[in-house]
Amino acid sequence: MAGIHEKWESPLSGRYASPEMLNLFSPQVRSTTWRKLWLWLAESEKELGIDMSDEAIAQMKAHLTLTDEDFKVAAVEEKKRRHDVMAHVHAFGQNAPAAAGIIHLGATSAYVADNADLILMRDALDMLLPKLAVVIKKLSIFAHEYKDLPCLAYTHGQAAQPHTVGKRAALWIKDLLRDLRNLERARNDIEFRGVKGTTGTQASFLAIFHGDHAKVETLDELVAQKAGFPNVCDISSQTYSRKIDVDVLNAYSSFGATCQRIGGDIRHLASIKEIEEPFESSQIGSSAMAYKRNPMRSERMCSLGRALSNLSQDATQTYAAQWFERTLDDSSIRRLYIPTSALLSDSLLIILDNISSGLVVYPAVIARRLASELPFMATENIIFALVAKGVSRQDAHEKIRVHSQAASAVVKGEGKDNDLIDRIREDRFFAPVIAELEVLLDPRTFVGRAPEQVVKFTGADGPVEKALAPYKEAIAKSGGAGAELHV
Structure with a gap:
């Protein structure tokens, strides 16, 4: 028998995802959920008049959790019958012999599967949404803390009019709020398939209840209630529409794109030494270059985000490929993309939480980079100030243009610091505004309403706090510590 290190293991289970999410998609939880569904069906049928003994129900309740031996029995049965659901029906029947004849009564495989x-999927989203809310809250605190710290903004990858470190973080939060809304919507739109029979007509249950349509409808509602779903699908084929998978994975995919977007920003900021992700005291950045502080968390986030974003195509194509009331070409791929999408999202939230708990800001570097570009950005303010003193705008513009080109040549051609302001101070043409230059060059005068925008966005009555209101308990429990990366 191969040892534990002699078989491939998904990195999601070995490195990235949380124990609770791995447990949710474990064979134990899935098989136990099947048994619960059979129990709920039997209980509901009994409540509606089908003859079933109390002993049968009691035996089913007593054996909802599978033992290792139960899994062995199911494996033997599946090898013989080539049908996983029926294998588990027989295994459950051995545990609950009094119920062996009524387990799965009237149902098709899709009932349990x-x-x-x-x-x-619902329970996975219930795990993920509070984690996302915690991340948003932590970034919101960061944004508020740095709402007033001016920094260069970039358009087209080039330095543009400054905003603040907090404003940039607020932009990340805005997109994460969209993800929170999308995931909430996907979760709340999940309808229980319920008790529908082989092609969705409920014919088998109508036969069991001797043509009583009301009892068939009540059966559907009872099982849905026991499963914790307020909504049961009003019409279906043999399966629930794979459109639900599309909606859920589209929400996951969009979140994966957000993670790539945020991770890319942090990686770029780390490359210019303005902001870094947390770096532990014993962490090694490079096996060869000991001085390096690689943004490995953000790089991992971009990588896993890319994988998650691409999964939505699997769901979309699977839905589109279904024929009539169902085909089985959806089975194998759904065994992959349903758990994988949730595990990837979980892994990304662990990384995001870790990063948002310990972002490191270097104000001196930010100020230096800002100072290197600010003289060019201040030229319009200087022109306005000259015009206010009675100087011709055209004359001022020409003077500024000539000095700016000369200063740019020094920066690009000689690698020296930007000396535009020195040139202006030495030119008598600018004498009327020399005394105002310090004010005209104050970075805080270039950020517009960025600080006020952040305050309004993240404040007590702002959209962030309103969106996070349902998650107050999870946020309070999270404290300030970041999630621990597994590896």
Whole structure:
């Protein structure tokens, strides 16, 4: 038998995802969920008059959690029957012999397989949403702390009019709020497939209840209630529409893109030494270059985000490829993309939480970079000040243009500091505004309403706090420590 180090293991389980999310998609939880669904079906059928013994129900309740031996029995049955659901029906029947004849009564395989998938998708989103809320809250605190710190903004990859470090973080938060909304919507739009029969007509249940349509409808509602779903699908084929998978994975995919976007910003900021992700005292940046502080968390986030973003195509194409009331070409791929999308999202939130808990800002570097570009950006303010003193705008513009070109040549051609302001101070043409230059060059006068925007956005009555209101308990429990990276 191969040892534990002699078989491939997904990095999601070995390196990235949380124990609780890995447990949710474990064989134990899935198989236990199947057994719960069979129990809920039997209980509901009994409540509506089907003859079932109390002992049968009691035995089912007593054996919801599978033992290692139960899994072995199911594996033997599946090898013989080539059908995973029926293998587990027989295994459950051995645990609960009094119920062996009524387990799965009237149901098709999709009753347990599809409803279990819906339960797991819902529960995964219930785990992820509070984690995302915690990340947003931490970034919100960061944004507020640095709302007034001017820094260069960039358009086209080139230095542009300054804003603040906090404003940039607020832009990240805005996109994460969209992800929170998308994931909430996807979660709340999940409808329970319920009890629908082989092609969704409920014919088998209508036969069981001797043509009583009201009891069939009540059965559907009872099982949905036991599973914790307020909404049961009003119409379906053999399966729930794979459009639900599309909606959930589109929300995940969009979140993956956001992670790439934020990770890319942090990586660029780290390359110019303005902001860094947390770097532990014993962490090694490079095996060869001991001085390096590589942004490995952000790089990992971009990599996993890319994987998550691409998964939505699997769901979209699977939905589009379904024929009529169902085909089985959806089965294998859904075993991959349903858990993988949740595990990737979970892994990304662990990284995001870790980063947002310990972003390191270097104000001196930010100020130096800003000072190197600010003289060019201040030229319009200087022109306005000259005009206010009665100087011709055209004359002022020409003087500024000539000096700016000369200073640019020094910066680009000689690698020296920007000396535009020195040139202006030495030119008598600018004498009327020399005394005002310090004010005209104050970085805080270039950021517009960035600080006020951040305050309004992250404040007590702002959109961030309103969106986070349902998650106050999770945020309070999180404290200030960041999530620990597994590796």
